[in-house]
Structure formats: structure tokens, C-alpha cells
Amino acid sequence: MKKISVAIDGHSSCGKSTLAKQIAKHFNYIYLDTGAMYRAVTLFAINQNIINKDDFDKDALIEKLPEINIEFKADENGKVNTYLNNQNVEEAIRTMRVSSFVSPIATVKEVREKMVELQQKMGSKGGVVMDGRDIGTVVLPKAELKVFMTAKDEIRAQRRFDELKEKGIDDTFENVLQNLKERDYIDSTREESPLLKAEDALVLDNSELSRDEQLEILKSWVEERGKL
Ligand code: DC
Numbered sequence: 056m057k058k059i060s061v062a063i064d065g066h067s068s069c070g071k072s073t074l075a076k077q078i079a080k081h082f083n084y085i086y087l088d089t090g091a092m093y094r095a096v097t098l099f100a101i102n103q104n105i106i107n108k109d110d111f112d113k114d115a116l117i118e119k120l121p122e123i124n125i126e127f128k129a130d131e132n133g134k135v136n137t138y139l140n141n142q143n144v145e146e147a148i149r150t151m152r153v154s155s156f157v158s159p160i161a162t163v164k165e166v167r168e169k170m171v172e173l174q175q176k177m178g179s180k181g182g183v184v185m186d187g188r189d190i191g192t193v194v195l196p197k198a199e200l201k202v203f204m205t206a207k208d209e210i211r212a213q214r215r216f217d218e219l220k221e222k223g224i225d226d227t228f229e230n231v232l233q234n235l236k237e238r239d240y241i242d243s244t245r246e247e248s249p250l251l252k253a254e255d256a257l258v259l260d261n262s263e264l265s266r267d268e269q270l271e272i273l274k275s276w277v278e279e280r281g282k283l
Contacts, residue, residue, distance in 0.1 A: 056282060059182070062190035064201070064203055065259075066242075071187075079184040086183075089185055090186070092174070094154075095137055097148070105119070123140070124140050125139060151219070162247060203259070208235065
């Protein structure tokens with residue numbers, strides 16, 4: 056079977072990265088979490104006080120972009136972690152604080168250009184699964200398989216809420232739902248590479264699907280496209 060490129064886009068918190076990781080493991084493909092890259096830029100901006108609750112100095116971020124180095128490295132157990140300037144930030148980029156600032160950061164054209172260039176370099180050889188918002192439309196427009204994932208707002212918020220609770224992170228369901236809606240709104244309406252379903256993407260609404268059911272559907276799609 057031919058090794059293909061798989062582009063997975065969709066709304067926040069609908070399980071894209073979990074499914075993308077599983078499918079990459081199954082087919083022995085490389086997995087690339089593009090959201091982690093925008094989160095790492097956001098953490099950099101928070102640490103440098105470029106963004107806070109009242110202010111976002113876009114020009115300062117653009118000026119400091121060359122100082123941002125993002126890498127993915129596997130640990131001894133094979134778990135891939137995100138590194139920002141040689142520091143493992145895998146945990147730090149998943150907080151609600153980073154989630155609440157990431158969408159405005161991801162609207163910046165210069166940030167997107169830098170991330171897309173890196174992503175295209177990392178995914179240039181095929182046998183790759185990438186998840187994000189603009190993978191099928193901008194990063195990998197020629198991907199053999201494009202998937203657009205979604206689920207009902209309340210179901211996505213509940214999943215995210217449970218995940219945060221499991222990690223011991225205290226927040227209310229309403230806050231999580233609000234953050235998710237805000238991110239979807241900014242991601243879908245921004246000028247630069249908005250979240251859009253690529254014309255040739257297959258829709259996977261997982262509101263009523265178990266993880267195993269989703270995996271089976273996606274496996275069959277990858278196998279089908281790999282035969283073409
Ligand atoms: O997938 P995620 O929730 O970790 O992504 C975090 C944010 O990054 C999301 O709100 C939008 C942005 N993003 C993007 O604009 N383009 C991508 N390819 C991936 C993520």
C-alpha cells in the first residue's frame with residue numbers, strides 16, 4: 056500500500072489529535088500536532104509579556120519570531136514532546152491560559168507563514184498525519200486524504216472538561232464551553248487561513264461515535280486512498 060499524506064482539520068476539542076496519533080501508529084506514519092506549534096508560540100508570547108488579558112503587541116511578536124525555535128522530540132518511551140527553545144513545554148502548552156490566548160496569536164500572518172513552512176518541511180515525504188485547522192486547505196493541499204472532524208459543542212466541551220479534570224486542572228464547564236466557542240469563532244472567521252472544510256474533505260462527525268468506531272472509519276479511508 057502506498058504511503059499517503061493525511062490532513063485532519065476541524066473544530067477545537069473534537070478528538071483530532073487522539074485519532075491522528077492512533078492512525079499514525081497503526082500505519083507507522085509520522086504524526087504532527089500543528090496546534091502544539093501555535094501553542095508554543097503563544098507560551099513564548101505570554102512569557103515575554105507580549106500578550107496578556109488587556110494587550111497584545113503583535114509587532115513585538117513579529118520582531119521576535121526569529122528567536123522562536125520549535126521542535127518535536129521523542130522521549131525514551133517513544134512519547135513525542137514539544138520543545139520551545141530547547142525546553143520541553145508539552146505540559147505547559149496545554150493549560151487554559153495558553154488556550155485562551157492561542158487563537159489571537161494564530162491570526163497573525165507572519166506566525167502562520169513560519170509555522171506552515173516548518174510543517175511542510177516536516178511532512179514533505181508522505182506517510183504523515185497532520186492535524187490542525189488549515190492542513191487540507193493550506194499546508195498539504197495535495198494530501199490524498201483530507202478529513203474534516205466535528206462534533207456538537209456541548210459534547211466537545213464535556214470531553215475537554217473531563218480531560219482537564221483528570222489532569223487536576225480546576226475549571227468550570229461553562230468556562231470550557233465558552234473558550235471552545237470563542238476559539239471556533241476566531242479560527243473560522245480570521246482573515247489568514249480560516250478553518251474551512253476543504254472541498255474534497257470527508258466529514259467525520261463523531262458526536263455519536265466511540266473512539267474505536269472513529270478509528271475503524273478512518274483506517275478504512277486511509278486504506279482506500281492508499282490503493283488508488
Ligand atoms: O488543535 P489545538 O486546539 O491544539 O490548536 C490550538 C489553536 O491553534 C487553535 O485554537 C487554532 C490554532 N491552530 C491553527 O490556527 N492552525 C493549525 N493548523 C492548528 C492550530
